[in-house]
Amino acid sequence: AGMAALLLMISCTGPGGTLDPTEQTLDAANQPGADVSAEQPERCASGNRLEIYVAGYSQIGAVRKVPCYWHDGVRTDLEQPPNGGVAYAISVSRRSVYAAGYAIDSQSGWVACCWKNGVRTELQNGSVATALAMTVAANGTIYMAGKNQFDTAAFWKNTAETGLSGAAATGVTLANGKVYVSGYYNRGTDGIVPCRWANGVRADLQSPSLD
DSSP states (O other): OEEEEEEEEEOOOOGGGOOOTTOOOOOTTOOTTSOOTTOOOOOOOTTOOEEEEEEEEEEETTTEEEEEEEETTEEEEOOOOTTBEEEEEEEEETTEEEEEEEEEETTTEEEEEEEETTEEEEEEEEETOEEEEEEEOTTSOEEEEEEOTTSSEEEEETTEEEEOSSSEEEEEEEETTEEEEEEEEEOGGGOEEEEEEETTEEEEOOOOOOO
16 A cells, blocks of 8 residues: 655656756855756756656555655655655656655654655754655755754755745745745634745735635
């Protein structure tokens, strides 16, 4: 038994297996909130074969979950502690497969992490946390969004965490030189309010009136 979160991914390769030559790279010292105009999702030419990647877990017995992904129906298990984990998001960039989610550590409980080609890396302040969404820039920088150890919204650039003023972050993308994150927060008697952040600055989204 198991569950899966579906992503349709188109293989992105140009002539000779190379990317668009106009793609740029950034210095590794680039920080969240700085210009990320070169860090845009990869572009691909039309006519490439559609490949389907699915992230989730397979279940062993009644309890243990094994994080994994499927590529055109073929399962690949991801590196994990003995107690297992779950992959919530997946992205493919430069022929590498990235996934994000959590692993279950016997001491810390849920530990937010990402995988690159099956190898797991824990995220900063990832104890009792999880990554729910991700995107990978053309230069290989990984962005993930989710909940941190304080049960609040956060995003990670590679493994470095940036806290957000909200309850949870559910999506992340790059556009026009900015990092955009979607999510929600609790506004007291108004209840849950949907919102988005641009480089960490929150803006509320329209929701039904409670009047």
